[in-house]
Amino acid sequence: MAATAEQTTTAADEASSEAAAEETTTEETAAEEESAEAEEPVAKAIDKNAFDQLVSSGVKADDADIAASEWATKVKEAGVLRVGGVRTSFLFSQLDETDGSLRGFDAGLWQLLANYILGDSSAFEITQVDSSTRESVLQSDQVDAVFATYSITDSRKEVISFAGPYYTSQQGILVAAGNSDITGVDTLAGKVVVTQAGSTGPDILAEFAPEAEIQEFETDQEAITALSQGRVDAYVTDYTLQLSTLVKNPGVYNIAGDAFGPVDPYGIGLPKDSDGVEFVNEFLKKIEEDGTWEQLWKLTAIAFSAAFVIGIIVTVMRISPVKPLRVFAEIYVQIFRNISGAALLILLVYALPYLNMLFSYFTCVVIATTLIPSAFCSEYLMSGINTIDVGQIEAARALGLTFSQVIRKIVIPQALRSSVLPLTNLLVSTMLTTALASQVPMNPRDLTGLVSHINTHAVGGVMAFFISAFFYSVTAVIIGRISIIIDRKVRIIR
Amino acid sequence: MSTSTSRLSVRDALFEKPGPKAEKRIKIATVISVAALAVLLILMVRQFYITGQLQAKYWSFFLKYTTWRFLGTGLLGTIEAAAIGGVLALIAGFVLMLGRISRYKVFNLISVVIIEFTRGVPTPLFIYFFFLVVPQFGIKLAALWKVVFPVAISACGIVAEVLRSGVNAVPKGQREAAISLGMSEGSTFIKVILPQAVRYVIPALISELVIVVKDTTFAYVVSFPDLMQNAKVLISNYDALLSVYLVVAVIYIIINYLLNKLSLYIAGKLDVKTVNVAEV
Numbered sequence: 001m002a003a004t005a006e007q008t009t010t011a012a013d014e015a016s017s018e019a020a021a022e023e024t025t026t027e028e029t030a031a032e033e034e035s036a037e038a039e040e041p042v043a044k045a046i047d048k049n050a051f052d053q054l055v056s057s058g059v060k061a062d063d064a065d066i067a068a069s070e071w072a073t074k075v076k077e078a079g080v081l082r083v084g085g086v087r088t089s090f091l092f093s094q095l096d097e098t099d100g101s102l103r104g105f106d107a108g109l110w111q112l113l114a115n116y117i118l119g120d121s122s123a124f125e126i127t128q129v130d131s132s133t134r135e136s137v138l139q140s141d142q143v144d145a146v147f148a149t150y151s152i153t154d155s156r157k158e159v160i161s162f163a164g165p166y167y168t169s170q171q172g173i174l175v176a177a178g179n180s181d182i183t184g185v186d187t188l189a190g191k192v193v194v195t196q197a198g199s200t201g202p203d204i205l206a207e208f209a210p211e212a213e214i215q216e217f218e219t220d221q222e223a224i225t226a227l228s229q230g231r232v233d234a235y236v237t238d239y240t241l242q243l244s245t246l247v248k249n250p251g252v253y254n255i256a257g258d259a260f261g262p263v264d265p266y267g268i269g270l271p272k273d274s275d276g277v278e279f280v281n282e283f284l285k286k287i288e289e290d291g292t293w294e295q296l297w298k299l300t301a302i303a304f305s306a307a308f309v310i311g312i313i314v315t316v317m318r319i320s321p322v323k324p325l326r327v328f329a330e331i332y333v334q335i336f337r338n339i340s341g342a343a344l345l346i347l348l349v350y351a352l353p354y355l356n357m358l359f360s361y362f363t364c365v366v367i368a369t370t371l372i373p374s375a376f377c378s379e380y381l382m383s384g385i386n387t388i389d390v391g392q393i394e395a396a397r398a399l400g401l402t403f404s405q406v407i408r409k410i411v412i413p414q415a416l417r418s419s420v421l422p423l424t425n426l427l428v429s430t431m432l433t434t435a436l437a438s439q440v441p442m443n444p445r446d447l448t449g450l451v452s453h454i455n456t457h458a459v460g461g462v463m464a465f466f467i468s469a470f471f472y473s474v475t476a477v478i479i480g481r482i483s484i485i486i487d488r489k490v491r492i493i494r
Numbered sequence: 495m496s497t498s499t500s501r502l503s504v505r506d507a508l509f510e511k512p513g514p515k516a517e518k519r520i521k522i523a524t525v526i527s528v529a530a531l532a533v534l535l536i537l538m539v540r541q542f543y544i545t546g547q548l549q550a551k552y553w554s555f556f557l558k559y560t561t562w563r564f565l566g567t568g569l570l571g572t573i574e575a576a577a578i579g580g581v582l583a584l585i586a587g588f589v590l591m592l593g594r595i596s597r598y599k600v601f602n603l604i605s606v607v608i609i610e611f612t613r614g615v616p617t618p619l620f621i622y623f624f625f626l627v628v629p630q631f632g633i634k635l636a637a638l639w640k641v642v643f644p645v646a647i648s649a650c651g652i653v654a655e656v657l658r659s660g661v662n663a664v665p666k667g668q669r670e671a672a673i674s675l676g677m678s679e680g681s682t683f684i685k686v687i688l689p690q691a692v693r694y695v696i697p698a699l700i701s702e703l704v705i706v707v708k709d710t711t712f713a714y715v716v717s718f719p720d721l722m723q724n725a726k727v728l729i730s731n732y733d734a735l736l737s738v739y740l741v742v743a744v745i746y747i748i749i750n751y752l753l754n755k756l757s758l759y760i761a762g763k764l765d766v767k768t769v770n771v772a773e774v
Contacts, residue, residue, distance in 0.1 A: 140629030340708030476614030
């Protein structure tokens with residue numbers, strides 16, 4: 001966008017008044033947290049100078065980028081700046097429910113920008129975003145810019161463009177107020193450290209505190225709850241986030257030691273024209289390199305064989321003479337054939353840690369893709385069993401075969417033979433269920449991480465979709481054909 | 495229903511009236527298994543207790559009317575998406591089925607390709623397609639349609655196959671008889687074959703609806719306010735993840751269980767064999 005000197009001044013003025021307002025609100029809270037050994041960056045974070053700096057750096061980035069001027073023209077024509085932001089980021093963009101306005105570092109920034117382009121700091125529309133939708137709202141042109149403590153990373157740069165950086169942060173360690181064991185990143189060894197899944201936290205921790213026992217939670221809130229309950233010793237995340245926690249809960253937490261880790265620059269996300277050729281090559285290379293398909297098959301194989309075994313056990317329970325076992329098996333089948341894969345996976349990944357049962361993401365996916373098919377497997381086997389001629393069992397009994405012999409030699413082999421088709425269908429659907437995980441190769445991300453992963457790595461293109469879909473359906477068709485051949489060979493024709 | 499009677503007979507054959515010895519053994523096994531299941535249940539509740547998940551604050555809000563109203567709104571969203579998706583899948587599936595049984599090779603081929611494609615591709619992939627790819631062409635869809643279309647697409651292939659199996663189940667002689675009575679191809683299909691075919695497959699179609707309901711859980715991706723999405727709001731409001739997800743999971747299970755029961759009931763009423771379909 002073309003900036004005249006005059007406009008810049010108005011913007012800067014706006015910044016100072018904005019910043020002054022911020023200062024008063026934060027100072028009161030900052031005063032309360034005397035016990036905390038933070039180097040009062042709270043006040044610093046939203047002061048006049050920072051805002052002035054911000055404005056100038058924003059201008060520079062825009063001048064350098066020619067495409068940005070087209071962008072600004074568009075905003076100007078629309079008469080409103082469409083912003084992707086959040087309402088729950090203390091210090092950065094927090095909705096004040098008493099007067100309905102958004103305050104904070106990011107909020108101030110976009111209000112400045114709205115003023116800068118349109119001459120009215122309230123000429124903006126906010127679309128709520130979270131860490132997994134920031135790229136997509138830009139790509140699908142739902143917003144003009146994203147202001148949401150948005151770290152500039154190379155992978156994101158492939159999808160969108162950044163202006164800035166306008167702020168930098170590092171990782172901080174949050175501990176309970178009385179904790180004197182942890183004094184910095186070096187003292188984390190052997191401690192239970194929690195961090196946010198899907199953020200840069202896990203990687204940074206693995207590098208700087210390899211001996212710490214790392215747990216991952218989905219949201220900031222969950223991690224803080226775990227810390228307050230004493231379930232974990234420390235919480236490592238963005239230093240700025242830690243500060244806001246400190247400010248909100250005076251005297252409850254401390255920040256241990258200095259900020260560490262790589263410098264994390266925040267930028268303003270802007271749309272970018274995606275380049276088709278580049279990304280398809282990128283995507284194909286990716287499939288080969290990180291062995292996504294191999295992983296898919298590993299997952300399917302493990303899950304299907306486990307499901308098969310469990311399915312047989314459950315089926316035996318369902319026909320057993322012992323009533324409690326029958327009831328249990330029936331309930332088991334009804335639960336897992338009626339719950340959706342996504343819901344079960346979410347339960348396993350996010351709810352079980354509350355019961356102190358923490359499994360890796362991979363384990364959770366295997367469990368989910370095992371339990372559900374096992375129920376269906378049992379259903380198919382049951383209908384297979386029902387096709388067996390009663391006379392055969394009577395004959396076997398008359399010959400003096402024991403119960404287990406009847407089951408092993410008469411019932412199960414025939415039930416299996418007549419369930420080839422449904423069972424191969426089940427194999428296909430197991431493969432499809434693993435799609436929940438295959439796109440997020442073994443990174444303990446949340447389910448929505450799927451979206452962000454595809455977003456950041458595969459630039460949501462038509463080709464990416466079709467290539468992936470093609471592989472899936474071809475495998476399904478091949479399995480289907482093979483199953484028909486097997487079925488013809490083994491089926492007992494009555 | 496034929497299956498239930500035959501199941502009983504297989505069971506009866508397996509366990510003809512147990513003698514006194516066997517009866518004793520079964521009793522012992524019953525006691526042991528009840529004890530084992532009870533221990534399992536106690537262990538589960540204990541784990542809940544130890545981790546503080548039984549605290550009143552995690553469950554008390556379920557006593558509030560507003561909680562259920564909110565979950566109810568979400569449930570309506572789920573039902574809305576599933577119903578529209580189901581209807582669309584039925585229409586598309588019907589058209590695909592017509593193509594599949596058509597005498598013209600071209601229609602045949604096109605239908606086969608589409609059916610195999612939609613059956614073989616996981617629903618999330620379709621959702622991402624509508625969430626990420628479609629907007630790139632400047633097409634803006636409401637969140638509802640971003641759920642409904644993918645769900646309908648991934649179901650239509652199976653619906654087509656189910657319908658086709660129904661059509662095939664109608665004895666050939668009926669068509670021949672209708673033709674020889676001077677009815678046209680078209681009216682034979684509409685008046686003779688289709689009514690019977692639909693009757694055969696209604697139970698299977700209802701089971702397919704279960705899959706549609708399950709697939710709508712992916713609505714969280716496109717932030718459509720379904721049951722799952724509303725659950726998330728409750729979770730952040732009351733800071734009670736486990737209890738909310740558990741309750742929501744139970745709601746899903748009940749809905750789908752009832753649908754399955756309905757399909758069995760109708761199958762019993764119509765006295766037809768259910769058609770097995772691949773399910774996810």
